[in-house]
Amino acid sequence: MQASPPTKKEPSAKASGSTLPIARFLLTFKTVWTLCAAALIFTVFCMTSTLAHAQLAYFSDYFSFVGEDEQGKVAFALDTNRGQDGEDFQAEHFLVLHDGKKGWVKLEGNGAYPNTEKALQALPDSNHFQFEGQPETGMRITGSTNELTLVVEALPTLLERRNGKNDYRMGAAAAVLKWQGRSLSGRVIYEFVHFDNWNRLTRTYYGFWKDFHGLYLMAQSKDPGPPGDFYIHTQKSEKLAPLIGKVDGFATLGGKTLPLSEAEIETTASDFALGFYRWPRGWRGRLPNTAPSLSFVMRMAEKQNLANWVIGGFAMGIVTGEVQLEGKTYSLYGIGEIIK
Numbered sequence: 001m002q003a004s005p006p007t008k009k010e011p012s013a014k015a016s017g018s019t020l021p022i023a024r025f026l027l028t029f030k031t032v033w034t035l036c037a038a039a040l041i042f043t044v045f046c047m048t049s050t051l052a053h054a055q056l057a058y059f060s061d062y063f064s065f066v067g068e069d070e071q072g073k074v075a076f077a078l079d080t081n082r083g084q085d086g087e088d089f090q091a092e093h094f095l096v097l098h099d100g101k102k103g104w105v106k107l108e109g110n111g112a113y114p115n116t117e118k119a120l121q122a123l124p125d126s127n128h129f130q131f132e133g134q135p136e137t138g139m140r141i142t143g144s145t146n147e148l149t150l151v152v153e154a155l156p157t158l159l160e161r162r163n164g165k166n167d168y169r170m171g172a173a174a175a176v177l178k179w180q181g182r183s184l185s186g187r188v189i190y191e192f193v194h195f196d197n198w199n200r201l202t203r204t205y206y207g208f209w210k211d212f213h214g215l216y217l218m219a220q221s222k223d224p225g226p227p228g229d230f231y232i233h234t235q236k237s238e239k240l241a242p243l244i245g246k247v248d249g250f251a252t253l254g255g256k257t258l259p260l261s262e263a264e265i266e267t268t269a270s271d272f273a274l275g276f277y278r279w280p281r282g283w284r285g286r287l288p289n290t291a292p293s294l295s296f297v298m299r300m301a302e303k304q305n306l307a308n309w310v311i312g313g314f315a316m317g318i319v320t321g322e323v324q325l326e327g328k329t330y331s332l333y334g335i336g337e338i339i340k
Contacts, residue, residue, distance in 0.1 A: 054086035056203070058195040059120050063141070064216035065150060066334045067177050067186025072100035074184050075318060075335050076150070076177060077216070078129070078141065082120050083201035090201040091115035091124050096304070096316050096335070097179075104304050108145045112201075135171065135190055149178045155190045158250045158257060159231075163242040165196035172229040172252060189216045189231050189334075193243075209312075209339040210237040213267075213280055215298065215319055217334035219253055228252040230296070230323055230332055232260050232285070251294070253325050258294060263287055269299070275310040277340045279303065283321075296323040300336060312340040 062079040079094040092112040097105045109128030117124045123131040132140040141150040155171035162168070168191075175188040198205070212235040219228040232249030235241075249260035265285030270278040279300075286295040298321030307314040319336040322329055 055084060056197050056199045057084040057120055058082070058193075058199045058201065060191075060193040061123055061135070062191040062193075063139075063150065063152065064189045064191075064335050065175055065177055065186060066216075066218035067175070067184030069182055069184045071182060073333060074099055074177065074179065074182075075333075076148075076179075077316070077335050077337075078150070080123050080129070080131075081201065082115060082124065083199040084118075084120060085199050085202040088202070089115040089118040089120070090199075091119070091126070092201065093126060093129060098302070098318055098335075103302070107143070107148075109143065135192070147180050150188070151176050151178075152188045152190070155188070158252070159248065159259070161243055161245070161248070166243050167192070167194040168243050170231065170250070172231070172250075174226065187218045187227055187229055189229055208237060208239050209235070210240075211235060212237070212240075212337070212339040213283070214337040215249075215283070215334065216337070217298075217319060217321075217332040219251070219323060219330040219332055221254070221328065221330050225254075228254070228330065230330075230334075232263060232265060234265050251323065251325075253323070253330055254328065256292075256325075258287070258292075258325075260287070262290070263294075268297075271303075273313055273340070274308055275313060277312055279305075279313070279315060279340070280338060292326045294323065294325050296332070297321050298332060303338075314339050 059082045060079060063077065065076045067074055075098045077096050081092050083090040090112065093109045095107050095110055097107055099105055109126065113126040115124050125131060128143055128145045130142045135155045138154045139152040152175040153173040155173045157169050157171050159170040171190045173188055175186060177184045177186065212233065214233040215231065217230040219230045229252045233244070234247050236246065245261060247261065247263055247265060249263065251258045251260060263285050265283055267280045267282065268284050269282035271281050273279050282299040284297045298319050300317045301320045303315050303317035305313065305315045315338045317336045317338065319334055321332040323332060
C-alpha cells in the first residue's frame with residue numbers, strides 16, 4: 001500500500017500568539033530608531049547649514065596708553081571687541097593697568113557684556129565704560145567704576161592695510177589719563193581691526209595666532225619736547241599675514257614718522273613656560289639699508305601670564321628699552337602683548 005504523504009503541522013494558536021507580537025515590537029522599535037536617527041541627522045545638518053551661512057563679523061578698537069606724573073609711570077590698555085553671529089550680537093572688554101610702583105592693578109569690567117545696541121562700527125557702552133567721540137576727531141573714555149577717564153586727541157592714521165573686506169589701521173596721539181586723583185600726560189597708540197565672515201567671540205579658530213609679539217611703546221628723548229611713539233609687531237601666522245603682515249609698525253620720533261614694515265627684528269632672550277613653548281624676554285632690530293639709520297633694543301621688564309594652552313599662551317607685560325635714530329637716543333616704555 002502506498003504511503004500517504006506527511007501532513008503539514010499547523011502552528012498552534014499558542015505559538016502564533018507569542019511570536020507575532022515580538023516581531024511586531026522589534027519591527028516597530030527598529031522603525032522608530034531609524035526615524036529618530038534620521039531626524040537627528042537632519043537636525044544636525046540644518047543647524048550646521050544655518051551656522052555655516054550665518055552672517056559673521058568682528059570689530060576691535062584697542063587703546064594702549066602710557067603716561068607719567070610726579071608719582072611715576074602708568075600703562076593702561078583697553079580693548080573693546082564686538083561681534084555678530086547671525087541675529088546675535090556680542091561685546092567684551094579686555095583691560096589691564098600697570099602702576100610703575102604698585103605693579104599690576106586689578107580693574108573692574110573685564111569680560112563679556114550685553115550688546116543691546118547691536119553696535120559693530122561704534123563702541124557700545126557698558127556698565128563700566130562709556131565712550132564719546134570718534135578716533136578720527138578725539139575720544140573720551142569714562143570708567144566710573146574704576147575712577148578712570150582717558151581723553152585722547154584726534155588720532156591720525158599712521159598705518160593702514162586691507163585684505164578683501166578685512167581692515168586694519170593704527171594711529172597715535174597725545175592723551176591724558178585721570179585715575180584715582182592723578183593726572184598723567186602721555187601717548188595713546190590706537191589699533192582698529194575688522195574681520196568679515198569671522199567672529200572669535202562665538203567661534204573657535206585653531207592656528208589663527210602664532211607667535212604674535214605686539215609692542216606698544218612711548219618714546220622719550222632727554223631733550224625737552226613732547227614724547228613720541230614706537231610700535232612694532234612680529235608674528236608667524238600665515239592666516240593673519242595677508243592683513244597685518246609678518247612684521248609691521250611705525251615710529252614717530254623727533255617730528256618724523258617712519259614705517260617699520262621693513263624692519264629686521266629678532267628675539268634675543270626667552271623664558272621657560274609651562275608648556276611646549278617659551279616666553280620672549282628681549283628683542284633687537286634695525287631698519288636695514290635705509291636713511292635715516294634706526295636701531296632698537298627692548299626687554300620684558302615685567303610679565304603677567306593670563307592664559308596657558310600647553311602648546312601656547314597669552315601674556316601682557318611691561319617693556320622697556322631704547323631706540324636710536326640718527327645717533328639720537330630715545331627711551332622706550334610701554335605694553336607688550338604676547339600670543340604664543
